[in-house]
Amino acid sequence: xxxxxxxxxxxxxxxxxxxxxxxxxxxxxxxxxxxxxxxxxxxxxxxxxxxxxxxxxxxxxxxxxxxxxxxxxxxxxxxxxxxxxxxxxxxxxxxxxxxxxxxxxxxxxxxxxxxxxxxxxxxxxxxxxxxxxxxxxxxxxxxxxxxxxxxxxxxxxxxxxxxxxxxxxxxxxxxxxxxxxxxxxxxxxxxxxx
Numbered sequence: 108x109x110x111x112x113x114x115x116x117x118x119x120x121x122x123x124x125x126x127x128x129x130x131x132x133x134x135x136x137x138x139x140x141x142x143x144x145x146x147x148x149x150x151x152x153x154x155x156x157x158x159x160x161x162x163x164x165x166x167x168x169x170x171x172x173x174x175x176x177x178x179x180x181x182x183x184x185x186x187x188x189x190x191x192x193x194x195x196x197x198x199x200x201x202x203x204x205x206x207x208x209x210x211x212x213x214x215x216x217x218x219x220x221x222x223x224x225x226x227x228x229x230x231x232x233x234x235x236x237x238x239x240x241x242x243x244x245x246x247x248x249x250x251x252x253x254x255x256x257x258x259x260x261x262x263x264x265x266x267x268x269x270x271x272x273x274x275x276x277x278x279x280x281x282x283x284x285x286x287x288x289x290x291x292x293x294x295x296x297x298x299x300x301x
Contacts, residue, residue, distance in 0.1 A: 112286045113239050119157040129292050131231060131277035135219040138276060139209055140170035143202045145272045146263030147193045153271075155193070162191035167202065172213070175206035201262035208260040224278065226252045231296040233280045242281050245270045 115124035132138055144163065148156045156163075166189055168174040178186075186192060186199050209219050216222040226248050236242050249270035256264040274281045280296055282289035 109287050110285050111288065112283055117154055120154055123153075123157055125288065128275060129277050129280050129282055129288060131295060132275075133220045133224070135172065135209075135213065136170050138219050138223060139172050139175075139206065140164070141272055141275050142205060142209075142261070142264070143167065143170065143175075145268050145275065146201055146205070147195070147198050148271070149198070149263055149265075149268060151193065159192055162189075166192060172206050172209045172219075175203055176210050178203045178206075198263060205261050205263075208256075212259055222255075223252070223276075226255075227273075227278045231277050231280055233293065233296060236281060236283050237285070238283055242283075243270065249273060 111121070111124055115121045132141065140163075144156050144160065147163075164170065166186060183199060183203070187194050187196060192199075212219055212222045232248075234242075245266035249266045252269040252273070253264050253266040256269070270279075273279050277292070277296065280289060280292050282292065
């Protein structure tokens, strides 16, 4: 019997856990997508976000940073009227503002990838948690990332959101040691130093 992390219960959670969670991501568009979705998730369950992710991709132009950065008041109104996304005015405005901030980061650092992965020196941290109760909600590294993102004008990037983002994009391997994905990801994580 395959053992996986305790949080992966429903079909969407299991597919996400088994295929995506903890896999190193270096594509700016996907990194931006996870920043937006982790911010949208604040106060809600990740399952809620996963159910809406396909629609988010559709209405947010596949999370193409430059396109989201150009959204105007009419687009904001359309998004806030769309029941297929989380219709929180602050989160929608944050997604657009974060796209604009991401464009500035890309100019300054060359890529969003370079900027974000610097916090782990380009190499994922492999943890060895025995159960989910041991997994922290935030760390000193997520504190640093949060502070730096805020300094660049990002919103909805508190330390807890940043740590969830780090878990999602493979900056940390927080699969419990008894989960089959913990060992599966080790070769991927060993080869991502840039």
